Amino acid sequence: MTQTLRTPFDCAQGDKSVERIIADFPILARPTSRGKRLVYLDSAATSQKPRAVIQALVDYYEQYNANIHRGVYEIAQRATDEYEHARVKVARFIGANTSEVVWVRNTTEAINLVAYSWGDHNITAGDAILLTELEHHSDLVPWQLLAQRTGAQLRFIPVDARGIHVLDDLDRLLDGCKLLAISHVSNTLGTIAPLETLIPRAHAAGAVVLVDGAQGAPHLPLDVKALDADFYAFSGHKMLGPTGIGCLYGKRELLAAMPPFLSGGDMIRKVEYTRTTFNDPPRRFEAGTSNIADAIAFGVAADYLTALGMPWVREHERALTGYALERLAQFEPRGLAIYGPRDPARSSGVISFNFGDIHPHDLASILDTEGICIRAGHHCTMPLMEKSGWGATARASFYIYNTEADVDVLCEGLEKAARVFHI
């Protein structure tokens, strides 16, 4: 049964028809309680899981459930091998060296790890930390707390009315800046950050760059070395993997100089009663028993995306976003407002909108009756909502299993909402 893990693609290599992909996702074949087809447009919150990922979880628990890095018996060795092999797969997926990939629970934990371990030892009073106005709370609150602990100052790269980064004042913002922390893709508006411009300029100003890749790694071709990011944080569950497993990429020399974040078992080299020598990265940052099955299944998710090819993923989503923007624009004369970039080349599979005076939560409830799953609210970007005066928005987000037919169902759902609310 090892073959299940070594050749995990339900989706045959080269066959990129979306119908074949959809067939790999058991949940998409289950009708809702109202008998509707599930139209899942909330992959920015979490993606659905292909059968191969689910099977990897089952295989671990049914065939070789054992703790890692300890046992000398056969199933413990296999668990360790699969767990470390998953690290190799995820490292390859982002273009990193294996020793630069730290397992964490999710993007939030990865950013907190950097904020405490790197931040507390490298940021001092008077330093500036540069963020953008688009950041998710997970790439904002840890830096607020770091600033409170150290006396550092927070600055923000502004965005225009379409959510596009405005770089006119970048030199001044980078002056005295020790850290640029920026989301690769905005979870609220889909804006793709101009990292190719920003990272070299941040480095030239002496800043370290952390990229919040929660919405980047699942959707865009990624090579952290070519990008020259110092840290890149992302979650497994937004890219076909299970919840509870994520990854922090850090450049080797940065990780090597960082003290532990959490401490305890598995992250040590030698422990005496009063002192401890710590393990090398990445295991220095992996205290306690990890989410073993989830890490292994995350490796299978990376295999699945690798087999599809991330350029294909990007092109599929770009085309679908373009189609959705065209269809939604037909509702604009009736009061639908689209936020964020209108050019799908500048955004990544996320569309935020409001429809007349229908509150997005009411809209989401009405769409739910038709089997359509969208997100409504502030999307964990309350400052952006406040600045923009939107209050809340509805958000549709796409992934590899979405089709133009899903967009058409969304538009039929909007017609229903218009009837219910008499607009």
Next chain:
Amino acid sequence: MDDFYRDYILDHYRSPRNFGTLEQPDVAAEDVNPLCGDQIRVELKLDDGKISDVRFSGKGCAISQASTSMLLETVKGMKLTDVAQLPKDAVLENVGIGISPTRMKCAMLGLRVLKSAAIGKLADWPDEE
């Protein structure tokens, strides 16, 4: 859920009753629904321990705004001690059937804020009592 959005609900959403602020409220409270950001503020004018006037302000979905508007229509003349005891049915009787569990907090926000004003501290969620 779509059955919920009947015309009188939409009427209270678009034309909320007792909407605004009082010049000199005797007690007031406000809260947000952290799940969706809905905000409600309730201000009360008292006369001998009874509600003589009421206003609410805030923003949010049709469920939270209409539920609050309809609830507050029923509380003038009510003793504060009775307000503190209002059950969740005080809202559900007005808005009727069709609220899904995920939206129950939206319906209960106005009642929670009203009861908070009555007892002078943040009240429990009525659906969790």
